[in-house]
Amino acid sequence: MIKIKNLNKHFGSLHVLRDIDLNVGKSDVVVIIGASGSGKSTLLRCINLLEEPSSGEIWIEGNIVDRRKKNRLNILRRDVGMVFQHFNLFPHFTVLGNITEAPVQVRQVDKQQAYESAMALLEKVGLTDKAHAYPSQLSGGQKQRVAIARALAMKPKVMLFDEPTSALDPELVGEVLAVMKQLAAEGMTMIVVSHEMAFAREVGDWLVYMDEGKIVEVGRPEQIFEEPRHERTKTFLSRVR
Numbered sequence: 001m002i003k004i005k006n007l008n009k010h011f012g013s014l015h016v017l018r019d020i021d022l023n024v025g026k027s028d029v030v031v032i033i034g035a036s037g038s039g040k041s042t043l044l045r046c047i048n049l050l051e052e053p054s055s056g057e058i059w060i061e062g063n064i065v066d067r068r069k070k071n072r073l074n075i076l077r078r079d080v081g082m083v084f085q086h087f088n089l090f091p092h093f094t095v096l097g098n099i100t101e102a103p104v105q106v107r108q109v110d111k112q113q114a115y116e117s118a119m120a121l122l123e124k125v126g127l128t129d130k131a132h133a134y135p136s137q138l139s140g141g142q143k144q145r146v147a148i149a150r151a152l153a154m155k156p157k158v159m160l161f162d163e164p165t166s167a168l169d170p171e172l173v174g175e176v177l178a179v180m181k182q183l184a185a186e187g188m189t190m191i192v193v194s195h196e197m198a199f200a201r202e203v204g205d206w207l208v209y210m211d212e213g214k215i216v217e218v219g220r221p222e223q224i225f226e227e228p229r230h231e232r233t234k235t236f237l238s239r240v241r
């Protein structure tokens with residue numbers, strides 16, 4: 001589904017991603033862990049071209065991702081949904097407005113149809129009663145569930161999550177993880193940056209440990225938790241657990 005080959009990213013003299021190789025199969029859930037500043041967000045942002053790689057290739061379903069090909073860029077943005085730590089909802093739109101905006105504007109979906117799909121998505125994330133609320137009237141967990149519904153409204157083939165529960169009060173983390181778990185069970189291909197180790201272990205098919213812009217270790221979550229191959233992975237895990 002996604003193939004990343006020898007990806008490098010520089011910000012000026014800062015070498016942020018170093019020779020990243022990663023393959024993600026259809027319906028795989030890949031959880032990325034690593035210290036702050038190790039390049040996790042930049043990697044996700046390269047996959048949906050919020051950042052332009054300095055070198056290397058990213059392929060999605062057999063299509064190379066290339067910023068210079070404008071039509072491709074639009075297809076990519078449609079096929080790759082992203083959920084951010086700070087929700088990034090449009091504050092002046094209602095929940096329904098947030099979810100229907102892109103399908104109507106970008107996918108040219110008929111308004112009534114977009115509305116019906118949005119209601120179905122709100123049902124899925126348990127928020128039909130908030131359809132007409134504004135983001136400021138929602139809890140963090142509710143905002144994040146709306147953000148997930150909004151991303152799903154574009155019918156993406158892949159969902160990227162960048163620390164989706166890090167900004168939430170602890171008691172609200174579970175409701176967001178539950179929605180993500182359900183998505184995974186439905187076969188969505190997902191790349192999730194998260195330090196929720198229980199989620200990684202239960203839902204993740206693969207765990208990726210990054211340090212200083214490199215992938216240090218990739219493996220099954222049980223394997224990495226029980227017997228990490230690298231000293232750095234061991235040290236990191238002992239700190240976060």
Ligand code: ADP
Nearest residue numbers: 011014016034035036037038039040041042043
């Ligand atoms: P993580 O998500 O693992 O915390 P990031 O991908 O956000 O790491 O950042 C990796 C490194 O790249 C950090 O040193 C960060 O300061 C730097 N960085 C990220 N975005 C930019 C940018 N737009 N310009 C310059 N440096 C950046």
Ligand code: MG
Nearest residue numbers: 040041042162
């Ligand atoms: Mg980050």
